Amino acid sequence: MEEKKTYYVTTPIYYPSDNFHVGHCYTTCIADALARYKREKGYDVFFLTGSDEHGQKIEDRAKKAGVSPKEFVDPIIDNAKDLWKQLNISYDKFIRTTDPEHVACVQKIFKRLYDQGDIYKGSYEGWYCTPCESFWTEAQLVDGKCPDCGREVKLMKEEAYFFRLSKYQAQFEEYLNAHRDLMQPESRYNEMMNNFLKPGLKDLCVSRSSVKWGIPVTFDEKQTVYVWIDALSNYISALGYLSDDDSLFKKYWPADLHLIGKEIFRFHTIIWPIMLMALGLPLPKKVYGHGWLTIDGGKISKSKGNYKDPREFIKDYGADTLRYYILSEVPFGSDGNFSELLMVERRNSDLANILGNLVNRTITMTNKYFGGKVHRLKKVTALDKEVMLELNSLAQDVDDKLEALDIPAALKAIFERLSRLNKYIDETMPWVLAKEEQNERLNDVLYLILEGIRICAIELKPFIPDTAEKIFHMLNTKHTSFAYAKVGLGGFEVVEKPEILFERIDEKALKEKLDAEEKAAEEEAKKKEAEEAKKAKQQPQKAEIEIEDFNKIDLIVGKVLECHKHPDADRLLVSKVDLGNGDIRQVVSGIAEYVAPENMVDRKVIVVANLKPVKIRGVESHGMLLVGEDEELINIITSTCAIGTKVR
Ligand code: ME8
Secondary structure (H helix, E strand, O other): OOOEEEEEEEEEEEEEOOOOOOOHHHHHHHHHHOOOOOOOOOOOOEEEEOOOOOOOHHHHHHHOOOHHHHHHHHHHHHHHHHHHOOOOOOEEEEEEEEEHHHHHHHHHHHHHHHHOEEEEEEEEEEEEEEOOEEEEEEEEOOOOOOOOOEEEEEEEEEEEEEEEOOOHHHHHHHHHHHHHHOOOOHHHHHHHHHHHHHOOOOOOOOOOOOOOOOOOOOOOOOOOEEHHHHHOOHHHHHHOOOOOOHHHHHHHOOOOOOEEHHHHHHHHHHHHHHHHHHHHOOOOOOOEOOOEEEEEOOOHHHHHHHOOHHHHHHHHHOHHHHHHHHHHHOOOOEEEEHHHHHHHHHHHHHHHHHHHHHHHHHHHHHHHHHHOEEEEEOOOHHHHHHHHHHHHHHHHHHHHHHHHOOOOHHHHHHHHHHHHHHHHHHHHHHHHHHOOOOOOHHHHHHHHHHHHHHHHHHHOOOOOOOHHHHHHHHHHHOOOOHHHHOOOOOEEEOOOOOOOOOOOOOOOHHHHHHHHHHHHHHHHHHHHHHHHHHHHOOOOOOOOHHHHHHOOEEEEEEEEEEEEEEEOOOEEEEEEEEOOOOOEEEEEEOOOOOOOOHHHHHEEEEEEEEOOOOEEOOOOOOOOOOOEOOOOEEEOOOOOOOOOOOOO
8 A cells, every 4th residue: 555645844832931822822723734735635744833941031930920830831831832722733743842752752862963073052141130040142132231120231151052053054955955845935046155154153151050041951950951942843752753752754844844943944945954964864854934923024022002812803804704705815934914904805705796696696506496406407508617627627737826825826726716706607697597498507606616616625624624614504515525626526415595605794893992092092192101110210211421421422323234134143133324415334233133134224224323342242233223221122213414413
């Protein structure tokens, strides 16, 4: 017997968060759609998701809550699992980095890399806050002080282990040349080449002695494994790598697809492959870095007032509305805007009008004209042939689009067929055929539409599974698998009463409701701001200064010409800023979490121009961008003044 082909797809493991938003649902929905699709195609699929639970932040939050880190994360993970259940996510395993099997696997990997000389002991340098027992990078400091408690920090070194990324550079580049497929989409390959590989890989710090909530290094009890070796290993620990039972590992590794957001692309396409190379393991076949769901072009965030628990959307509109919208909305590889109103508009136009209405009126007509029963079509007209050709080419079309991981295009192909069926109804006018008692033709027309609906529902199954099931139920058909995705069934006996698949939602009323909510949120934010300003006034301010002190600062309006990520620090962006009069500066800022580099270009910013140049993580920075900062957000202060304008 021929062995079943396997397909291993993963999402990132998420940080435990109380504020899961639609952005988090994005990767998981894509992975789910692909997993469901491959299962339908007969693959033996393993779909992995999970949670990334170690690190200082969790330790701190648990301490604040007065519980152990594990006790702290447990309910958050249950909450995440509940969300995935409500969204119909069909994962095969949910891995937690606190699972004992994962911990044991990471410890073995670390030891193996150490024994073979790929991990060595060195020292890590950073700004240390003694009361908080935390290291900070230059960019994380606020006014040169600890961002958590505001106290003085010291430049300190601690012993740490490093992974020899540099040793594998040549071997990895050679591999990449032969496997351009690894990094998807193509554009990100150039970004990795130019920003990280060409400048030369630096060894990576992979342990900390200052972070206690982590996996202990077995041969050095002072150290815990630091973030990425722990997190990335989940993709193989979940399959039992280095355990007594590694049958899943043997069956499914290497992964067919790691799906991740663009900001963690480097970790997955450079560090992870090199780790695997060092372990002598095959590399994943593809890593796909998708864009973000944004709101008004910015990050989704609770403090911006644009955050809503996805479960509220599911409650109001159903899981399939949310799945359909996020899967069809983000263009291939780039960012896509999320808006509740747009989601409802798409629900009304695509799901209710094009799909729901088609199903409803076809079932109604089949009942009205033939008591719910039609037989196979007998006489094929030129028009029927054209429609059949379109329907019969759908499966291949969807397959091609999904092979290229272009999910919006796959959905578009299906909706084009559904629209074609609606047009076919207008062209054939079944109600006229009924009036003229052309019963044979009427039967053939209804048969072809029902077949079309059935075929589209088969293709829709991976994306909006609940809806597809409802359609199959209404058509009363068992022919719901890809094996039957062509016109050719014997006939239909449909249910008597069609179910409304998607009630239309009143967009005007929703807009009014959302506007009112936004206004209330703005007022709430204003109130909070006023309270905070009042509090800040009561708090000790920085010491008063003389006007001469302020005059020492040279503030100038500049325009960002270029901006890219710091090659060596996730939180930093490196901008080239034109200050006028031929003065072009390079400025490093700790804003990567809040703005994409491409969104910095052409912005007019205010620069502290006479700040002494410094090197920040090896990159020269001459000047500082002014930003506004609260607990969760950083806004870049912009100006409409001309380049070179002095700010006073
Ligand atoms: O990065 N739109 O976890 P995480 C689209 N633990 N995707 C978004 C998004 C948005 N608005 N916001 C977040 C981590 N994501 C690590 C991963 S893997 C070995 C370790 C995506 O919870 C983001 O791009 O911060 C990332 O792929 C995923 O959510 C997890 O983010």
